[in-house]
Amino acid sequence: MKFRMAMRVVLFLTLTGLYVADSKVVDTPSCPCVSISRNLALGATVVQSSTIYGGEAKRAVDGNMDSNWYHAACTHTGRERDPWWRVDLGQVYRVTRVNILNRGDAVTERINGAQIRIGNSPWNNELAATVESIPAGVLKTFDFQPIKGQYVTIVLRGRREYLTLCEVEVFADTSTYTCVPRNLALEATAVLSSTLNTHGAQNAVDGNRNSNLHHGSCTHTHADKDPWWRVDLGEEYKVTRVSITNRGDCCAERINGAQIRIGNSLENNGNNNELTVTVVSIPAGGTETFKFKPIKGQYVNIIIPGRNEYLHLCEVEVFAD
Ligand SMILES: [Ca+2]
Ligand SMILES: [Ca+2]
DSSP: OHHHHHHHHHHHHHHHTOOOOOEEEEEETTEEEEEEEOOTTTTOEEEESOOOTTOOGGGGGSSOOOOOGGGSOSOOOOSEESOEEEEEEEEEEEEEEEEEEOOSSSOGGGGTTOEEEEESSSSSOEEEEEOOOOOTTOEEEEEEEEEEEEEEEEEOOSSEEOOOOSEEEEEEOGGGEEEEEOOTTTTOEEEESOOOTTOOGGGGGSSOOOOOGGGTOSOOOOSEESOEEEEEEEEEEEEEEEEEEOOSSSOGGGGTTOEEEEESOOGGGGTTSEEEEEOOOOOTTOEEEEEEEEEEEEEEEEEOTTSEEOOOOSEEEEEOO
């Protein structure tokens, strides 16, 4: 229920253009990764001026984007003069962005006039931005020039009010970015020796590891002699790692003996490229990762040689890290 609500919020934000993804793709063969700016507030130490109805300060950094107060993911102070909430980032950062998720079910206007203050002391820090208003259930982004600080405070000054925050996210400059490996196969073009019904080649690169064939995310060939599957990475990479998710609802042994082959040739449909790994077995529904020395190639093939077999691949992930 909470998840569905959160997804609806994200969908709404996407449609209205209010959602800003905090990641960018660095897409070169030497750095096949995604650079992600980490939310520094997530799970950090927090405190607020007072707490009522169980609306603890930590609910604003729990990663739960549900904006309905009754779903226990928003904070709540008492009604008081200058209510405040503060997160301790643990060290000084050059903070450039704060996102605030406002309550969605009622009393949306209580957030109006809230100040975002940042600095090295818990009190009286630099004013980074003032919230005019935030629509119900919306995650609003406040961007500003970098402000050095360990503490981010949100305070309602000048009136008696309740302060409720459903989520607060804090981002700093690029020094906090981390590079995580990118799955080069994701949504790349894939082909299969033959396809039974709708269980086509792209099901192995759809980003979904669901291993039940009947859920529509696995491949299924006919009982071909030497059945094979191939993905085109679009350009040559030095591939170091391939993960295979096996079918889980039956027939786990069909994958036994499959070969992973990598290279730039399409001779014999790419099945003559360098043999990298032979799969002994993979548990039903399991994901097995095969690591090896870098092998250059644009194509990654998976072939079961020497017998008539059905080839099931519920997901194939390829990395060059
Ligand atoms: Ca929350
Ligand atoms: Ca899949």
